[in-house]
Amino acid sequence: MNGRARLALILGLVVPLTGILLPLQLMAIRKSGRLRRRLPQTWHRIVARLMGLHLRIHGEPAGTGDDGVLIVCNHVSWLDIVALGAAAPVSFVAKEEVSGWPGISLLARLQETVFVDRERRRTAGTQATRIRERLAKGDAVVLFPEGTTSDGNFLLPFKSALFGAAGMQAGETDFPVLVQPVAIAYTHLHGMPMGRFDRPVAAWPGDIELGPHLKGVIEKGAIDATxxxxxxxxxxxxxxxxxxxxxxxxxxxxxxxLALRGRTALLSGSEKR
Incomplete structure (x- = not known):
């Protein structure tokens, strides 16, 4: 199947899938039960499979559904949302401008994304409080502290402003908050290892438009994410x-x-897909 046919097929399946799950998710959000976390995970798992995104998962997501967990992860691409969303029932922290993206903003709101304005540093405390409220509900919230996407080969420096959501100071929270470091790396294309010059296939640096990159990823297919x-x-x-x-x-x-060097065998626990 050529790239355009793949793109048409995937869009032809994802659109009705979203239409079916959308009213169910709206009801789940109103009732504030665990289903509101599981339905988006189901959507991401199906979409990942349709796109040919293969997940190699090591370790276990923290949290029992009762205690909040702040997941701290590097950020490579919009693909991170699909990969992490398929791997665990999570919500995300996203920059405010995403709330205005056609289509994408709807999907983000259905996953109860927390939108923040990283440019307004004076409001960092208020924004951290909003994240803390979600942690208080027992949610797993993904924070990308680099603040933007990288080229997939290196980490950018972490920004500390929103780490206040964890409420480390005495009296800031009356509930336990776990923090879990998580790494994501794109390692193979059609079963062949990616080198540093191949990773832009999956990586989405900020100077590349979303539409063409999304189209290119779908047309290529068969990307492995660790x-x-x-x-x-x-x-x-x-x-x-x-x-x-x-x-x-x-x-x-x-x-x-470890992921980029293929040294995941050093990790305890078995690989899951």
Whole structure:
């Protein structure tokens, strides 16, 4: 099947799938039950399979559905949303401008995305509080602290502003918050290992338009993504957001390095797909 036919087929299946799940998700959000987390995961799993996105998952997502978990992950591409959304029942923190993207904004709202304006530093405390409210509901919330996407080969420095959502200071929260470092890397294309010059196939740096990149990924298909869930720890382990951010950056950097070098066999636990 050629690329255009693949694109037409996938769109022809994803649109009705979304139409079927949309009213169910709206009802689930109103009732605020666990189904509101599981329906988006089902959508992402189906879409990942249709796109040919193969997941290699190491470790386990933290959280039991009762205690909130702040998932701290590197950010490579819009594909991260599909991959992580298929791997675990999560919501995301996204930049405010995404709330205005046609189509994408609807999907983001159905997954209860928290929109933040990273340019308005004075409101960082308020935005962290909004994330903390979701953690209080027992949700798993994914934070991309690089603030933008990378080329898939290196991490960008982590920004600490929104780490305040973990509420490390005494009295900031009356519930336990777990923090879990997570790494995502795109490693194979049609079964062949990607080198550093091949990763732009999956990586989506900020200067590339979304539409053409999405079209290119779907037409190529058969991309392997490795996701490593690191060891979770209580946010209260650290006294402040900057120390927490620095620790998470180092932990994620080490996990990404393992994934890119194909050293995941060193990790405990078996690989899942």
């Amino acid at each position: 996701i490593i869930f690191g060891e979770p720890f209580p946010a209260s382990t650290f006294a402040g957001r900057k120390a927490l951010a620095a620790h998470c950056e180092q932990a994620v950097r080490e996990l990404v390095s």
